[in-house]
Amino acid sequence: MAIDFTLTTPQRRLQRVAREFANDILGPVVRAADDAQDTQKAFALMKGAYVEAYKLGFATGFLPKAYGGAGVSNMDLQVIAEEITAVDPGFATILLVNGLALMPLVWFGSEAQKRKWLVRATSDPRGEYLAGWTVSEAAGVPGGTANFDHPGPAPVGISLIAIHDRANGEYVLNGRKKWPCNSGGWDLKGANVNICVVRTAPEAGGDTGLSCAIVPRGTKGVAYGRPVSKFGHRTCQNNCIAFTDCRIPEENMFALGHGDLVINKAFTWSAPVAAIASVGVARSAYEYVLDWAKTYTAGGDKPIINHQAVGYALAEVAMKIEACRAFSWKAAHYNDLHDSNGHAVGPMAKIFCSEILFGAVFQAMKVMGVNALDKTLPLERYLREATVFPLYDAGNMGMQMRKLWGVMKDAAFDPRAIMNNELTPFGKTWPPAVPERASRTKGAQ
Incomplete structure (x- = not known):
């Protein structure tokens, strides 16, 4: 039949493994994490379950096999995600944001960037690797992110500015982000890598002036505030981030002019x-x-x-x-x-x-x-x-x-x-x- 809703044998296996993980490993820690008043503590309580999810391939399995991933299809991801979200969608969001951050490198990054950053993501011996998708910005006048592709110049649209310092072969980032998930990492000192949408041409609109910056953990000039306290999805972390004269090498930029x-x-x-x-x-x-x-x-x-x-x-x-x-x-x-x-x-x-x-x-x-x-x-x-x-x-x-x-x-x-x-x-x-x-x-x- 051209249309068949029957899961394949491998998909049923994925479903069983995901269900067992969600019920036996994730489930026992969700209640305490959801009840925690400190949202960073709630996030930190997920770390043990996350390490087990990483070992099972749930944290990076969507990445291509060429870079250490499992090449999991979007359809396979559906099977896994339903079982995990049935127990805790906040935890599932932590996993999903790894994809939001890293898949842009698959689509828009150079081969050298893929080899460097994707292989690191899939080969962490401790199983703690986190990637942050750092796009959203705080509400204001102007502010927020929904009109990221507005054709007007800054300050409308994305306001994290990245100025090219050609003499030193660097980009200098200044501005703020709010709501990005995973970005602060397990200790609020940064995820292993943050993929940031930045304004590389402040005088241009969002349809031509946006690009992506790779900001690894430990980069100077990045400060992480306390995560946003939310009434739902309390087990995932949403950060407030300040960039002050944060410098990254030119090789850490991609999708120049195509961040939208x-x-x-x-x-x-x-x-x-x-x-x-x-x-x-x-x-x-x-x-x-x-x-x-x-x-x-x-x-x-x-x-x-x-x-x-x-x-x-x-x-x-x-x-x-x-x-x-x-x-x-x-x-x-x-x-x-x-x-x-x-x-x-x-x-x-x-x-x-x-x-x-x-x-x-x-x-x-x-x-x-x-x-x-x-x-x-x-x-x-x-x-x-x-x-x-x-x-x-x-x-x-x-x-x-x-x-x-x-x-x-x-x-x-x-x-x-x-x-x-x-x-x-x-x-x-x-x-x-x-x-x-x-x-x-x-x-x-």
């Missing part, structure tokens, strides 16, 4: 994983409440599952989970076919699944009633975690919906392309008010 395409492709790669993460959390909420409904009587003479309203409510949740899993798989399969250039279907899956499954988790909570608010039970955490999905990974309103819109308004867009698994055109399409910019594309890279 790096951002777009990275969040296209991650979108199906964010979609399946929503499935994982909703699945856990549904299974817990289904079991609850089969034993809880609410003061009646039989378990509440025997009431039609309860049965219908849970059936609707189950349908949404199955539909969203299929959508996530479709987007991942499309990325596998087109070198992670699913710039339309990726955002579609991420937006749809994150929005609809947040509602599904709340619907499951309504079956439990006030008992769902009890912090000794897991439902309140599932809701907190589900709240994050529409807001993170480029944000549904901030970037993902706008990217989808940009693809659709391209004159060459075929509305049946996704149905046929055909490549959709993608280029530099912001702002919509300037047609000549919208039509000038550099193609998917």
